[in-house]
Amino acid sequence: MKETRIYERPKAWMKDVHTHYCPGCGHGITHRLLCEVIDELEIKDKTIGIAPVGCAAMMYDYVDTDYCEAAHGRAPALATGLKRTRPDRVVFTYQGDGDLASIGMAEIVHAANRGEKFTTIFINNAIYGMTGGQMAPTTLIGQKATTCPYGRDPELAGYPMRMCELLSTLETPAYIERVTVAEPKYVIAAKKAIKKAFQYQIEGKGYSFVEVLSNCPTNWGMQPVQSFKWTLETMVPYYPLGVYKDFE
Amino acid sequence: MARVLMKGTEAIAEAAVQAGCKYFFGYPITPQNEIPEYMSARLPAIGGAYVQAESEVAAINMVMGGGATGTKIMTTSSSPGISLMSEGLSYIAGCEIPAVVVNVMRGGPGLGGILPAQGDYFQATKGGGNGDYRLLVLAPSTLQEAVDLTQLAFDLALTYRNPVMILADGFMGQMMEAVEISEHKSEGIPDVTPWALGNKDKREKRSVLRSLYLDPEKLEKHNMDLKAKYDAMQKEVRFEEYCTEDAEYLIAAFGTTARIARSAIANLRDEGVKVGMIRPVTLYPFPKERIRQLSEKARHVLVVEMNTGQMLEDVQAAVCDRAPVSFYGRCGGISPSVKEIEEKLRELL
Numbered sequence: 067m068k069e070t071r072i073y074e075r076p077k078a079w080m081k082d083v084h085t086h087y088c089p090g091c092g093h094g095i096t097h098r099l100l101c102e103v104i105d106e107l108e109i110k111d112k113t114i115g116i117a118p119v120g121c122a123a124m125m126y127d128y129v130d131t132d133y134c135e136a137a138h139g140r141a142p143a144l145a146t147g148l149k150r151t152r153p154d155r156v157v158f159t160y161q162g163d164g165d166l167a168s169i170g171m172a173e174i175v176h177a178a179n180r181g182e183k184f185t186t187i188f189i190n191n192a193i194y195g196m197t198g199g200q201m202a203p204t205t206l207i208g209q210k211a212t213t214c215p216y217g218r219d220p221e222l223a224g225y226p227m228r229m230c231e232l233l234s235t236l237e238t239p240a241y242i243e244r245v246t247v248a249e250p251k252y253v254i255a256a257k258k259a260i261k262k263a264f265q266y267q268i269e270g271k272g273y274s275f276v277e278v279l280s281n282c283p284t285n286w287g288m289q290p291v292q293s294f295k296w297t298l299e300t301m302v303p304y305y306p307l308g309v310y311k312d313f314e
Numbered sequence: 315m316a317r318v319l320m321k322g323t324e325a326i327a328e329a330a331v332q333a334g335c336k337y338f339f340g341y342p343i344t345p346q347n348e349i350p351e352y353m354s355a356r357l358p359a360i361g362g363a364y365v366q367a368e369s370e371v372a373a374i375n376m377v378m379g380g381g382a383t384g385t386k387i388m389t390t391s392s393s394p395g396i397s398l399m400s401e402g403l404s405y406i407a408g409c410e411i412p413a414v415v416v417n418v419m420r421g422g423p424g425l426g427g428i429l430p431a432q433g434d435y436f437q438a439t440k441g442g443g444n445g446d447y448r449l450l451v452l453a454p455s456t457l458q459e460a461v462d463l464t465q466l467a468f469d470l471a472l473t474y475r476n477p478v479m480i481l482a483d484g485f486m487g488q489m490m491e492a493v494e495i496s497e498h499k500s501e502g503i504p505d506v507t508p509w510a511l512g513n514k515d516k517r518e519k520r521s522v523l524r525s526l527y528l529d530p531e532k533l534e535k536h537n538m539d540l541k542a543k544y545d546a547m548q549k550e551v552r553f554e555e556y557c558t559e560d561a562e563y564l565i566a567a568f569g570t571t572a573r574i575a576r577s578a579i580a581n582l583r584d585e586g587v588k589v590g591m592i593r594p595v596t597l598y599p600f601p602k603e604r605i606r607q608l609s610e611k612a613r614h615v616l617v618v619e620m621n622t623g624q625m626l627e628d629v630q631a632a633v634c635d636r637a638p639v640s641f642y643g644r645c646g647g648i649s650p651s652v653k654e655i656e657e658k659l660r661e662l663l
Contacts, residue, residue: 110514111514111515112512112514112515114511114512116379117522117524123526124526126522126524130520131514131520132511132512132513132514132520132521132522133511133520133521133522133523133524134378134379134382134409134411134511134522134523134524135405135409135522135523135524135525135526136375136405137375137401137402137405140371140372140375140378140402143367143371143372143373143375143376143378143379144375144376144378144379144382145379146339146365146372146375146376146379147337147339147375147376147377147378147379147380147381147382147387148379148380148382148383148511148512149379150337150363150365150376150379150380151337151363151379151380151383151385151387152383152385152511152512154512155511155512172368172369172371172372173368173371173372173375175368176367176368176372180365
């Protein structure tokens with residue numbers, strides 16, 4: 067028996083828009099997964115997004131929900147205020163590595179530890195994208211960036227920070243998983259994780275966090291295909307994929 | 315409710331509750347800790363929430379998130395904490411989100427001290443955060459006024475979709491006075507549904523609260539729209555006059571300093587000195603027009619503050635060269651005494 071699958075544009079995707087992202091960027095894939103999950107859970111009208119700083123600052127131009135913008139690093143605090151006053155809504159934050167793991171380290175750790183009932187999608191591409199390729203807390207040892215032109219030196223900048231591992235030392239969070247969008251089979255797994263994170267929020271299980279290992283072909287100075295190869299070969303060994311914490 | 319003897323901080327907290335504030339996000343700092351303590355006990359009982367933030371930076375962003383749903387929200391802090399909140403206040407103003415922030419001022423700069431001061435006048439009225447924005451700033455002089463202004467602040471915040479600051483000095487927070495706190499129902503406040511987040515199912519279009527406009531024409535328009543709102547806020551100007559009918563000497567003071575000046579004026583009047591006072595209740599908008607009028611018949615204007623001269627600059631701008639303007643200030647946690655104000659004024663005769 068033949069199965070017919072319709073591959074259509076998600077309903078949560080804004081009509082007739084194209085993203086400003088560079089060719090091959092993982093933001094586009096992750097936005098689409100987010101939209102598909104919002105569609106499948108039928109939560110478009112009750113979802114509130116927190117738009118971050120960085121390349122995804124204008125994600126409200128692509129994903130059709132209510133939004134509030136957040137200052138760099140502050141999205142988890144903002145989401146706390148939203149969710150506490152409207153616990154009947156679905157609230158998500160979407161932050162990059164500079165935003166979440168550097169300037170917003172306090173906010174993410176404490177929101178996770180309070181068990182705030184919202185969902186975080188954490189895009190880790192090991193670099194500051196929007197500002198032009200500076201070193202991030204997640205930049206790998208030896209990786210070149212505009213503020214570590216000779217490669218990240220642990221003597222000067224320490225070792226890259228692993229957020230899933232760090233947050234999973236906390237008792238409170240309900241769900242923490244690291245995924246990647248670097249290959250189709252991983253994209254399917256990433257969608258499952260994002261969906262599960264939203265489901266946990268809807269079921270009131272607690273705080274849910276999905277780290278997405280992505281890429282930045284422009285600031286890495288690579289072709290898109292080469293960049294995703296680098297994600298798999300260089301990032302994944304340091305940032306192992308998998309479930310770090312699960313409520314069940 | 316009957317008049318009860320209450321501490322200023324607790325009176326402000328209960329006034330907020332009676333105005334319908336069910337959510338409080340805060341971080342401890344002296345001298346205002348009784349407010350978060352009071353709220354942590356009070357709010358869960360009425361179906362609200364108290365969240366102790368990890369910092370003032372987080373607290374103000376929780377306030378932003380709560381305000382973004384059109385809910386009555388408050389945070390309180392003291393001077394160094396307000397500095398940390400200034401980033402958030404700029405975003406809240408830029409995104410046009412209602413919020414009430416209380417600053418129980420202590421001495422600065424930096425860590426300064428924990429005793430009362432009025433050194434945050436510039437920070438409150440001239441910015442603090444980045445960009446072209448304004449806070450509505452209310453300065454109580456008695457605890458009853460602190461109660462009334464706190465309740466008014468929620469209405470103003472929702473009406474103008476703008477952060478409102480109660481600028482109280484440490485005396486206002488720590489003293490006790492008899493106050494009456496009644497349930498306050500907000501009337502004539504515009505419906506929040508068209509913009510407040512979480513109501514997408516009740517309106518045709520989604521709502522996006524943002525201050526980011528990369529297109530310069532759009533950002534300029536946003537700034538001009540905000541400016542038009544600040545112009546409209548000028549009608550909220552409030553002030554109190556004391557013995558100004560025949561005043562040849564005019565004192566300008568706000569908050570606790572105005573109470574001290576009032577005693578000095580009574581004594582000087584007994585000596586036959588025709589002295590009066592204008593006390594701005596709103597520091598923004600500032601009663602510059604009334605100060606200008608009063609200065610026309612004044613021989614001398616004396617500004618008294620618990621700082622080294624901040625409101626002074628606004629008074630000077632209002633008076634222009636119609637009368638000489640002098641200043642007397644104490645700071646570091648020391649308030650001007652009645653005697654000192656009398657002596658300073660006698661020097662001007």
